[in-house]
Amino acid sequence: MAKLEPMFVDITWGAGGTTSDLTMELASNFQQQFNLETQMHLTCTNISKESVTDALSKARSAGIRNILCLRGDPPAGQDKWQATEGGFNNAVDLVRYVKEQHGDYFGVSVAGYPEGHIDWFKGEEGADECARDDYMRDLQFLKDKVDAGADSIITQLFYDVDQYLQWVKDCREIGITVPIIPGIMPIGSYAGFFRMTGFCKTKIPQALKDGLNAVKDNEEAVKEFGVQIVTDMCRRLLDAGAPGLHIYTLNQENATIDILTNLGMLASASERKALPWRARIGNQQEDVRPIFWANRPRSYNQRTMKWGDYPSGRWGDSRSPAYGELTDYHLTQIHTGDEADRRSAYGAELSTTQDVNAMFAKFLRSEIKRLPWCVELITETNPIKFTLARICEAGMLTINSQPAVNGAPSVDAVHGWGGPGGVVYQKAYLELFCSKTMLDGIKAALPHYKSVQYSAVNAKGEFESSSKTKVTAVTWGVFPDREILQPTVVDEASFLVWKDEAFGLWNSQWKSLHADGSQSAKVLQEVHDSYYLVNIVDNDFINGNIFTFVDCALAKSSK
Numbered sequence: 001m002a003k004l005e006p007m008f009v010d011i012t013w014g015a016g017g018t019t020s021d022l023t024m025e026l027a028s029n030f031q032q033q034f035n036l037e038t039q040m041h042l043t044c045t046n047i048s049k050e051s052v053t054d055a056l057s058k059a060r061s062a063g064i065r066n067i068l069c070l071r072g073d074p075p076a077g078q079d080k081w082q083a084t085e086g087g088f089n090n091a092v093d094l095v096r097y098v099k100e101q102h103g104d105y106f107g108v109s110v111a112g113y114p115e116g117h118i119d120w121f122k123g124e125e126g127a128d129e130c131a132r133d134d135y136m137r138d139l140q141f142l143k144d145k146v147d148a149g150a151d152s153i154i155t156q157l158f159y160d161v162d163q164y165l166q167w168v169k170d171c172r173e174i175g176i177t178v179p180i181i182p183g184i185m186p187i188g189s190y191a192g193f194f195r196m197t198g199f200c201k202t203k204i205p206q207a208l209k210d211g212l213n214a215v216k217d218n219e220e221a222v223k224e225f226g227v228q229i230v231t232d233m234c235r236r237l238l239d240a241g242a243p244g245l246h247i248y249t250l251n252q253e254n255a256t257i258d259i260l261t262n263l264g265m266l267a268s269a270s271e272r273k274a275l276p277w278r279a280r281i282g283n284q285q286e287d288v289r290p291i292f293w294a295n296r297p298r299s300y301n302q303r304t305m306k307w308g309d310y311p312s313g314r315w316g317d318s319r320s321p322a323y324g325e326l327t328d329y330h331l332t333q334i335h336t337g338d339e340a341d342r343r344s345a346y347g348a349e350l351s352t353t354q355d356v357n358a359m360f361a362k363f364l365r366s367e368i369k370r371l372p373w374c375v376e377l378i379t380e381t382n383p384i385k386f387t388l389a390r391i392c393e394a395g396m397l398t399i400n401s402q403p404a405v406n407g408a409p410s411v412d413a414v415h416g417w418g419g420p421g422g423v424v425y426q427k428a429y430l431e432l433f434c435s436k437t438m439l440d441g442i443k444a445a446l447p448h449y450k451s452v453q454y455s456a457v458n459a460k461g462e463f464e465s466s467s468k469t470k471v472t473a474v475t476w477g478v479f480p481d482r483e484i485l486q487p488t489v490v491d492e493a494s495f496l497v498w499k500d501e502a503f504g505l506w507n508s509q510w511k512s513l514h515a516d517g518s519q520s521a522k523v524l525q526e527v528h529d530s531y532y533l534v535n536i537v538d539n540d541f542i543n544g545n546i547f548t549f550v551d552c553a554l555a556k557s558s559k
């Protein structure tokens with residue numbers, strides 16, 4: 001599901017609070033290990049104020065910034081919902097508490113009920129509905145939750161689009177202005193659908209009932225019909241201005257994928273990509289990142305997850321208070337695979353540094369699955385991967401790169417970001433490890449390539465650079481009616497932080513696979529101790545060719 005690039009994933013809080021530890025564990029893992037923006041649900045059922053305080057503080061330490069505040073249903077076997085002594089009476093109490101304790105740190109969502117909350121249903125069996133007065137009262141309670149500080153509303157599942165649209169209108173009329181995201185449940189099976197809608201007392205339009213009854217003995221036909229009808233429903237909702245879809249996937253990932261495909265939401269990933277990298281959502285605005293963590297976004301998110309603000313515009317001033325502490329970082333192992341994965345990818349014995357070069361080339365030719373610095377080749381790298389492999393074989397061990405782009409449409413399938421109507425640009429960039437001799441070759445080539453700049457640092461922190469500025473924007477986009485965006489930069493301060501992580505991976509991920517004192521360990525230690533981490537930017541994004549520069553540097557270093 002992560003590959004579908006959801007805006008965020010929701011982790012439910014087990015009914016009656018029965019699975020709170022599991023909720024917390026899953027939510028933390030989604031946030032930290034999968035790098036997915038996560039919204040954790042929290043309910044008032046069977047929970048004391050102290051336990052809520054504890055849950056919020058754990059969520060905060062795990063980097064979770066979104067909470068769906070709910071009252072919760074009565075625990076199994078109990079008819080009526082009862083407040084816990086010293087706990088909360090309803091969701092509005094919980095919203096107030098979250099705001100009181102954490103200010104704007106968490107993005108807070110609440111639940112909305114287009115058909116009214118079932119507590120107010122008074123009909124005969126099968127004809128449940130809310131009386132008008134109760135419906136309006138329930139709506140007013142929703143407004144209370146928003147007035148208490150909720151930032152958005154996610155709705156209960158429903159299938160009557162007309163009723164939903166009327167309810168949104170009613171919400172707006174009483175002054176609810178926050179985004180309302182419709183809750184959509186795909187139809188996976190006939191029995192499952194009627195079980196869930198029966199439990200929630202959902203109104204089912206006659207056409208949907210008839211359509212399902214007509215195919216009820218054929219599971220495949222039920223699925224097909226379900227995908228079609230839910231797709232039509234989503235299309236209507238989006239056309240009517242819904243800001244997104246909250247899909248109750250409930251393990252029905254195939255139906256979810258089919259619906260999103262029908263809606264064209266998967267094909268247009270580049271159109272939806274607001275920035276070249278996936279930004280965190282939530283209250284804080286992040287609009288610029290150093291390029292160094294492009295292949296290790298989880299590590300970057302881990303480092304910055306507690307930042308209250310991000311520097312805006314250019315990364316210009318890393319001394320700005322908004323820059324936070326990039327060095328505040330503990331999970332050095334993330335994103336690098338377990339030992340068995342690493343061993344099978346790059347655990348072979350090494351006799352000389354030539355073997356190390358060959359391993360990098362193998363990764364670029366997709367012969368091994370990962371390196372300590374990268375776990376997959378991004379689409380942008382495909383056209384240049386064989387050139388990069390050749391450079392690696394020659395001894396410049398590339399770990400990050402981007403090609404020059406001189407004005408691609410912002411919806412370009414490979415380079416596009418920022419939404420339709422814009423034009424995006426980038427400078428060619430290469431980052432690599434190399435020996436002192438190779439670095440000398442790079443320096444000797446520089447006078448022949450005026451548009452090229454480099455910075456280099458070794459494990460001891462000895463730094464040198466030809467750059468006249470501390471920050472260079474390497475990606476930017478021009479959009480109608482907006483300032484020019486410069487979301488990716490090469491900057492000295494971040495490079496010096498990144499170097500510790502980059503050099504650290506030689507030992508923690510690679511050398512650790514070999515016995516102390518072995519030839520392989522010696523080779524890797526030698527590389528770690530004597531090589532430089534180098535970044536190269538070609539500022540001529542129109543006519544420059546960073547690979548001609550690299551070839552020149554290789555030629556100079558072999559003289």
Ligand SMILES: Cc1cc2nc3c(=O)[nH]c(=O)nc-3n(C[C@H](O)[C@H](O)[C@H](O)COP(=O)(O)OP(=O)(O)OC[C@H]3O[C@@H](n4cnc5c(N)ncnc54)[C@H](O)[C@@H]3O)c2cc1C
Pocket residue numbers: 011012013014015016017041042043068069070071072073074089090091092111112117118119120137138141145154155156157183
């Ligand atoms: C998107 C979504 C996600 C959900 N996720 C979970 C989950 O993870 N775990 C789980 O256990 N349940 C979950 N639920 C179910 C939810 O807990 C139940 O629907 C619950 O009965 C109501 O929760 P609420 O937050 O809407 O409650 P509230 O907004 O507190 O409303 C509950 C009832 O009290 C009434 N009410 C509200 N304020 C007052 C007041 N001041 N005085 C009198 N009456 C009042 C409302 O009209 C309503 O009838 C989810 C529901 C939705 C829609």
